[in-house]
Amino acid sequence: MCEKCVNAKYVSQKISKTRWRPVSHSSLQQPDIFATGSWDNEDNKISFWSIGNHGSSGMDEGFEGDPQLLCEHKHDGDVLDLQFLDQDRIVTTSSTGAVTIFRHHQNSQTISVSQRWPRVHRYPCDNAPCTGVVCSSPEIVTVGEDGKIIVFRADQEGVIRVIENADSSTIHAVTYLRTTEILTVNSIGQLKLWDLRQQSNSPSQILSLSGDRLPLHCVDRHPNQQHIVATGGQDGMLCVWDVRQGSTPFSLMEAHSAEMWEVHFHPTNPDHLFTCSEDGSLLHWETSTHSDMPSFLQGGRNNSMISRSAMAPAGGNQSLISTWLSGDSSKGRLETTHMLPSQTLSVNSLDVLGQCLVCGTDGEAIFVNRQVPV
Amino acid sequence: MEELDVEPAITNIPAASDGKHLGFAWGPGDILAYETLYMAPGSGCSFIHEVRKDEDIYSPILRKLFNESHHIFVGLQTIREDLPSKNKKTQLVPELNYCLELSSVLVLQVSILLAIELIWNLCEVLFIDAAPAGPLLLHLLDWVRLHKGDVDEKAREVLQSESPAEHHDYWDVVVSYVLQGRFEEARQMLVKQATLQPAARNMYKLMDTLLSKMPFYNPGGTQTLTEFDVKWRHWHEEVDRCLQDNSFASNQHLEIICKILVGDEDTLLEHKELLSTWYHFLVTRLLFCHPTVKPTELHYYAQSCMTMFLDLRSVPEPLDSILLAAFEFDIHQVIKDCSIALNNWWFVAHLTDLLDHCKLLQSHNLHFGSNLREFLLLEYASGLFTHHSLWQLAVDYFDNCPEFGHVYLELQIERVPLDTERKALKVLRICEQRQMSEQVRSICKIMAMRALRNNRLGSALSWSIRAKDAAFATLISERFLQDYCARGTFSDLDLIDNLGPAMLLSDRLTFLVKYREFHKLYEENRFSEAAKLLLSLITAKIAPRSFWMTLLTDALPLLEQKEVSHSAHCALHCGFGHDLCFILQ
Numbered sequence: 001m002c003e004k005c006v007n008a009k010y011v012s013q014k015i016s017k018t019r020w021r022p023v024s025h026s027s028l029q030q031p032d033i034f035a036t037g038s039w040d041n042e043d044n045k046i047s048f049w050s051i052g053n054h055g056s057s058g059m060d061e062g063f064e065g066d067p068q069l070l071c072e073h074k075h076d077g078d079v080l081d082l083q084f085l086d087q088d089r090i091v092t093t094s095s096t097g098a099v100t101i102f103r104h105h106q107n108s109q110t111i112s113v114s115q116r117w118p119r120v121h122r123y124p125c126d127n128a129p130c131t132g133v134v135c136s137s138p139e140i141v142t143v144g145e146d147g148k149i150i151v152f153r154a155d156q157e158g159v160i161r162v163i164e165n166a167d168s169s170t171i172h173a174v175t176y177l178r179t180t181e182i183l184t185v186n187s188i189g190q191l192k193l194w195d196l197r198q199q200s201n202s203p204s205q206i207l208s209l210s211g212d213r214l215p216l217h218c219v220d221r222h223p224n225q226q227h228i229v230a231t232g233g234q235d236g237m238l239c240v241w242d243v244r245q246g247s248t249p250f251s252l253m254e255a256h257s258a259e260m261w262e263v264h265f266h267p268t269n270p271d272h273l274f275t276c277s278e279d280g281s282l283l284h285w286e287t288s289t290h291s292d293m294p295s296f297l298q299g300g301r302n303n304s305m306i307s308r309s310a311m312a313p314a315g316g317n318q319s320l321i322s323t324w325l326s327g328d329s330s331k332g333r334l335e336t337t338h339m340l341p342s343q344t345l346s347v348n349s350l351d352v353l354g355q356c357l358v359c360g361t362d363g364e365a366i367f368v369n370r371q372v373p374v
Numbered sequence: 375m376e377e378l379d380v381e382p383a384i385t386n387i388p389a390a391s392d393g394k395h396l397g398f399a400w401g402p403g404d405i406l407a408y409e410t411l412y413m414a415p416g417s418g419c420s421f422i423h424e425v426r427k428d429e430d431i432y433s434p435i436l437r438k439l440f441n442e443s444h445h446i447f448v449g450l451q452t453i454r455e456d457l458p459s460k461n462k463k464t465q466l467v468p469e470l471n472y473c474l475e476l477s478s479v480l481v482l483q484v485s486i487l488l489a490i491e492l493i494w495n496l497c498e499v500l501f502i503d504a505a506p507a508g509p510l511l512l513h514l515l516d517w518v519r520l521h522k523g524d525v526d527e528k529a530r531e532v533l534q535s536e537s538p539a540e541h542h543d544y545w546d547v548v549v550s551y552v553l554q555g556r557f558e559e560a561r562q563m564l565v566k567q568a569t570l571q572p573a574a575r576n577m578y579k580l581m582d583t584l585l586s587k588m589p590f591y592n593p594g595g596t597q598t599l600t601e602f603d604v605k606w607r608h609w610h611e612e613v614d615r616c617l618q619d620n621s622f623a624s625n626q627h628l629e630i631i632c633k634i635l636v637g638d639e640d641t642l643l644e645h646k647e648l649l650s651t652w653y654h655f656l657v658t659r660l661l662f663c664h665p666t667v668k669p670t671e672l673h674y675y676a677q678s679c680m681t682m683f684l685d686l687r688s689v690p691e692p693l694d695s696i697l698l699a700a701f702e703f704d705i706h707q708v709i710k711d712c713s714i715a716l717n718n719w720w721f722v723a724h725l726t727d728l729l730d731h732c733k734l735l736q737s738h739n740l741h742f743g744s745n746l747r748e749f750l751l752l753e754y755a756s757g758l759f760t761h762h763s764l765w766q767l768a769v770d771y772f773d774n775c776p777e778f779g780h781v782y783l784e785l786q787i788e789r790v791p792l793d794t795e796r797k798a799l800k801v802l803r804i805c806e807q808r809q810m811s812e813q814v815r816s817i818c819k820i821m822a823m824r825a826l827r828n829n830r831l832g833s834a835l836s837w838s839i840r841a842k843d844a845a846f847a848t849l850i851s852e853r854f855l856q857d858y859c860a861r862g863t864f865s866d867l868d869l870i871d872n873l874g875p876a877m878l879l880s881d882r883l884t885f886l887v888k889y890r891e892f893h894k895l896y897e898e899n900r901f902s903e904a905a906k907l908l909l910s911l912i913t914a915k916i917a918p919r920s921f922w923m924t925l926l927t928d929a930l931p932l933l934e935q936k937e938v939s940h941s942a943h944c945a946l947h948c949g950f951g952h953d954l955c956f957i958l959q
Contacts, residue, residue, distance in 0.1 A: 010437075010438040010441050010442055011438075012434035012435075012437040012438055012441075013763075014763055014766075016796075039796075039797075040762065040763045040797065041762065041763055042762055078793070078794060078796075078797075080794070080796065095793055095794045123828035123829075123830075124828070124829075125828075126828065128828070129793075129794045129795065129796075131795075131796075145794070145795055145830070145833070146828070146830070147830060147832070147833075165866075167832065167868065168830065168831050168832030168833070168865070168866035168868060168869040169830065169832030169833045169835070169836050169869065170795055170830070170832075170833050170836075186832070187795075187832070187833060187836040188832055188835070188836050188869060188872065188873070188876075189874075190868070190872060192868075202868075203868070206868060206872060208872055208874070209874075210874070211874070211875065212874070212875060212876065213836075213839070213872070213873065213874050213875075213876050215836060234799075258803055258807075259799060259803065278799075278800065278803055342445075342449065343448070344445070345766055345767075346800065362766050362800075363441050363444070363445060363767075364437060364438070364441045365441065
């Protein structure tokens with residue numbers, strides 16, 4: 001991967017979250033617009049940026065210029081999580097415990113607050129930061145430091161459901177496992193499965209690491225094989241779990257030397273995984289079942305890591321076993337590449353769609369790479 | 375105490391009334407002032423005024439500058455020590471230049487950035503490139519050209535007009551080009567005039583020849599400085615001859631240009647407006663009078679040029695004295711003057727660091743411990759720490775101050791407000807990476823207390839696990855046990871049932887987990903195991919005193935169970951008896 005493909009744009013705000021606007025499945029367009037949220041400012045903002053990929057086929061290098069700011073809007077409190085609800089709206093969660101839907105008006109390039117739920121996450125006498133959100137329009141699920149899981153519907157006042165005391169520690173992230181099931185990760189190293197159809201306030205399954213119960217910070221589900229989940233935590237280890245079997249992770253890989261903030265499977269090419277961390281690195285993981293090396297290996301820093309599995313794969317019919325779960329190193333090979341040219345301050349967030357990757361750092365910089373080798 | 379260099383600036387606090395006494399206290403980046411009743415009758419005032427330095431130094435543009443320069447700074451520190459300093463210079467200086475150009479292009483009104491860029495480029499030419507006589511003038515010419523952008527603008531305007539040679543700024547542009555030594559462009563402009571005046575064709579041809587034949591020193595060539603000097607004098611004489619011959623007498627403008635070429639000071643001074651600054655005058659004068667000027671001679675010319683150019687009445691500005699100090703190769707004076715003149719330590723800190731890395735700065739120790747470079751970096755970083763967002767950059771600067779950096783960091787990091795867990799985690803990571811165990815403990819304790827106050831026992835426990843704080847873990851377990859006694863059931867079972875090896879952090883915690891396990895076994899009717907566990911709990915004596923009665927009460931139903939083994943039965947009886955005596959004592 002050439003180092004020149006990645007340019008830093010300094011934006012005078014520390015970026016806590018960055019997400020691509022979804023592209024419609026029918027078109028083969030590369031993503032064009034992404035949103036960012038800032039943190040640790042006296043006046044935080046959410047912003048929309050464009051990289052100008054208006055349907056142009058990649059005839060030239062593909063990195064014509066910096067992302068351009070389209071519009072921005074003030075945000076009350078740190079933006080702790082951000083998701084696109086649909087093409088025009090994003091949901092953000094705040095350190096003040098509020099959940100807000102913003103609408104991006106493409107014609108006038110303005111942003112307005114579409115709906116707001118202030119102070120939904122709170123303690124008896126104080127606000128609690130709302131740490132994570134996941135949405136599947138119109139349903140929105142948020143989690144917070146108060147250990148609550150709250151379900152909303154866009155365009156509907158009030159909340160649909162609150163699971164009080166879902167967790168005695170902070171819930172750091174949430175994601176969908178199936179349309180009615182969600183996964184949360186918390187500060188004592190547990191992965192919990194919740195079935196939203198049930199009325200009970202306890203998880204249907206709890207999985208945890210077998211050793212030290214270190215906090216888990218991020219979770220993502222394999223796009224095609226819904227039982228495979230990846231998490232990252234305080235020690236920078238990448239864990240891959242099979243939620244159908246066992247209560248401990250399937251494989252553990254040393255990834256980073258500090259907290260891993262986000263982990264993402266590539267949505268259309270799930271043999272590729274991306275992680276970013278407090279240690280300032282962004283890693284691109286690729287598994288392959290072929291015995292020869294992938295041809296994308298070029299100069300730059302490149303680590304060849306072999307996955308260490310926590311236990312041998314269960315016997316039986318393994319014809320569809322994912323390469324992520326294969327504990328046998330001879331069956332598959334895992335390559336990792338550093339995607340940022342040099343050490344930066346913490347990379348807080350990343351998102352990948354098509355061939356484009358965007359990430360934001362505490363060094364107040366955004367990096368966009370339009371030629372991710374997937 | 376040393377003498378003051380400048381009079382201290384007076385800041386009025388508008389809200390404070392006249393004649394009142396003010397008390398004050400220093401803060402990390404500001405001063406708190408308040409009115410006192412010290413010996414003055416009357417009512418008190420309940421306000422506290424916060425006096426801060428200009429906040430505009432943290433504008434978005436400057437934030438970009440700070441972040442980019444931080445990136446470069448960190449890169450510079452990690453360059454291998456054995457690299458010759460020349461390599462270091464060539465790698466880092468262009469990056470910083472780009473950074474400065476970027477910022478000055480973006481906000482032209484920020485004159486201070488332009489001044490900084492001017493000073494920086496001059497320091498680069500004189501100190502870092504350290505050009506000897508010959509190339510020195512060429513570098514200085516580049517320097518001047520870089521900072522005089524309006525010539526190109528004017529030229530564009532003239533060239534885009536219908537008849538450039540008749541434009542009212544035409545001759546200004548030509549003369550400006552000549553003053554900057556840009557003879558190619560000057561000649562191209564003159565051609566336009568020449569075509570308009572066919573009668574004066576010979577005159578223009580002569581001027582063109584003179585301009586084209588002026589020798590410029592070629593650093594890469596084989597010509598020595600002496601040879602160049604000879605050639606130049608030869609050319610100079612030729613120009614002088616043209617002047618004496620009145621070759622250009624009929625054309626006032628060409629005559630002026632000829633005088634400039636010969637280095638006539640009065641003519642140069644007549645064009646003050648085009649030169650606009652004394653240092654432009656200096657470089658131009660050197661170009662036409664002393665092109666082989668040596669670095670050591672610079673300050674003579676600089677001083678005299680400044681005197682000639684500036685009005686007798688005008689006071690030299692801080693920028694002028696800084697540039698003069700640079701021409702005198704007095705690095706320390708440059709740094710000192712910049713520190714006073716600029717309201718932010720950014721420039722001097724980075725300049726000093728770069729000079730230090732190029733081994734140009736003799737580190738003389740200051741009265742108070744560290745050397746100059748470290749002092750400036752510490753000041754800069756301390757300023758960054760007072761900013762709500764830029765404090766993270768400061769950490770790397772402190773890391774690179776070997777003497778006091780660690781201490782400064784320890785003191786400052788505790789002041790960072792911890793609003794969210796995520797921020798606390800980042801601060802913790804910084805402390806852990808630097809083995810600041812006391813700060814780690816104190817931050818974890820703050821977060822754990824906060825969690826406890828909000829009844830988030832799991833969070834509190836995870837913070838004590840991080841700090842390996844056994845005492846706090848005990849406190850939390852006590853809370854759990856109290857809850858149990860109060861309500862008869864355990865709360866937060868998901869936590870207690872899934873602690874794993876973390877339960878060994880404190881005895882009380884272990885007891886809690888085991889006690890819960892006991893209850894689980896009992897509920898599952900696994901009485902013999904339950905009994906064994908209870909026995910071990912009693913004998914291990916990790917239970918708190920307040921719980922002994924409860925344990926004994928729990929033992930009672932077990933004694934009635936048939937499944938409990940005979941030995942366990944006896945042991946329980948003994949244990950029961952033993953403890954009963956103990957309690958009754």
